Amino acid sequence: MKIIPFTLFIATCSLTIASEVRYDNFTLYRLIPKSLSEVNILTDLETSHLGGYDFWTHPKDVGVSVDVLVSPDKKSSIKDMMNSNNIQYEVVIENVQEKIEEEAKLNEANFKGGKVGFSWTSYARIDQIYDWLIMLSSQYPRIVTVIEGGRTSEGRRILGVKLSFQPGNERRGVWLDSLIHAREWIAGATTTFILNELLTSTDPGVREVADNHDWYIFPVINPDGYEYTHTTNRLWRKTRKQYGVVCYGADPNRNWGFRWNTGGSSSQPCSDTYAGPNSFSEIETDTLSRYLRSIGQNIVAYISFHSYSQMILLPYGHTARHLDNYNQVRGIGLRGAQSLAKRYGTQYVVGNVAETIYVATGSSMDWVKDTLKVPVALTYELRDKGNNGFLLPADQIIPSGLETLDSLVTILLQTDRLLLNRNRTVV
Numbered sequence: 001m002k003i004i005p006f007t008l009f010i011a012t013c014s015l016t017i018a019s020e021v022r023y024d025n026f027t028l029y030r031l032i033p034k035s036l037s038e039v040n041i042l043t044d045l046e047t048s049h050l051g052g053y054d055f056w057t058h059p060k061d062v063g064v065s066v067d068v069l070v071s072p073d074k075k076s077s078i079k080d081m082m083n084s085n086n087i088q089y090e091v092v093i094e095n096v097q098e099k100i101e102e103e104a105k106l107n108e109a110n111f112k113g114g115k116v117g118f119s120w121t122s123y124a125r126i127d128q129i130y131d132w133l134i135m136l137s138s139q140y141p142r143i144v145t146v147i148e149g150g151r152t153s154e155g156r157r158i159l160g161v162k163l164s165f166q167p168g169n170e171r172r173g174v175w176l177d178s179l180i181h182a183r184e185w186i187a188g189a190t191t192t193f194i195l196n197e198l199l200t201s202t203d204p205g206v207r208e209v210a211d212n213h214d215w216y217i218f219p220v221i222n223p224d225g226y227e228y229t230h231t232t233n234r235l236w237r238k239t240r241k242q243y244g245v246v247c248y249g250a251d252p253n254r255n256w257g258f259r260w261n262t263g264g265s266s267s268q269p270c271s272d273t274y275a276g277p278n279s280f281s282e283i284e285t286d287t288l289s290r291y292l293r294s295i296g297q298n299i300v301a302y303i304s305f306h307s308y309s310q311m312i313l314l315p316y317g318h319t320a321r322h323l324d325n326y327n328q329v330r331g332i333g334l335r336g337a338q339s340l341a342k343r344y345g346t347q348y349v350v351g352n353v354a355e356t357i358y359v360a361t362g363s364s365m366d367w368v369k370d371t372l373k374v375p376v377a378l379t380y381e382l383r384d385k386g387n388n389g390f391l392l393p394a395d396q397i398i399p400s401g402l403e404t405l406d407s408l409v410t411i412l413l414q415t416d417r418l419l420l421n422r423n424r425t426v427v
């Protein structure tokens, strides 16, 4: 891996933390339901929206573990509940605040130092990422163009880059995005890692897919939320628009206008899965969807990175039925997962959203699939399977990036083959 030297780091953001949300003695539990009635107990707990429980993964089926972050004042009641119902559980992270502080120390050292560069050994701030994108456009002026995909409620721009290595790829666009959910830091780091590899790698497979597509890459599509996770609340997920007196943000991946708010989202503004008052209520999803529409006919693959759970997910989230070209895309996803596992043995599950994780509506992927008729639309849930959850140590950024790129190469080679078989116009 060649690392692009990065000398433009300017500490433009204050590191002062005004009102940091702390997670002292918050504990991440893993609960493993052994029967359908235990699954139902956990589902009831999640849907009751009681304060003090943050479901990092969701009740799904017998034997499928559920990760729940529990506030100190709720620990004895959840333990009572698990013991009285004989639900098996384990502690995954005893004190989440300690883990957040370890991570912040590493990030801050790099941020202040400014010389460490974009080395994928810590998680970058929004300004660092944007400075780097702009630097790439001057370092590779014939290949890289900075593009603005939209705006945010706090007035930020949603910046990305378009890569075009050679003419003739106009109708073979690949879209990558990440950090629609602010706390899923590994997703943005993986996207910037892949972007760097597309520009610098000499691997024949990477070069083939890099050179033969136009790329639209947006590492952070919820910049307000992402910055907030660095300054104030590491576990923030949503946008930052104010709703009422005390609630902030809608879930930008429940806000898109396909089957909006018809399952797996909330109408409660304080909920982490708040769908918003209407579809595209968030300026981020509204503006980005307009941009996507403007280039939609050129996109052959839409890929969105999230974390965590190690899955490659297909449309749709509202039904477990296998719609559109499910079988073809699932085949592509499975081959991608095989390629991903080769390097380190990391195992990914492949399937549609509703049957693999849970019913969820209003996602970007489903809207893109339905509205733009993109042949291949996929969502990655990156590392890990819960040992660190959203707080994935930064020393996993490069391994995650490498294995994800392995799978992406396979997925795009298979996508090209699919399109040729369809006799689509591929110039």
Ligand SMILES: [Zn+2]
Pocket: 181, 184, 253, 306, 307
């Ligand atoms: Zn997510």
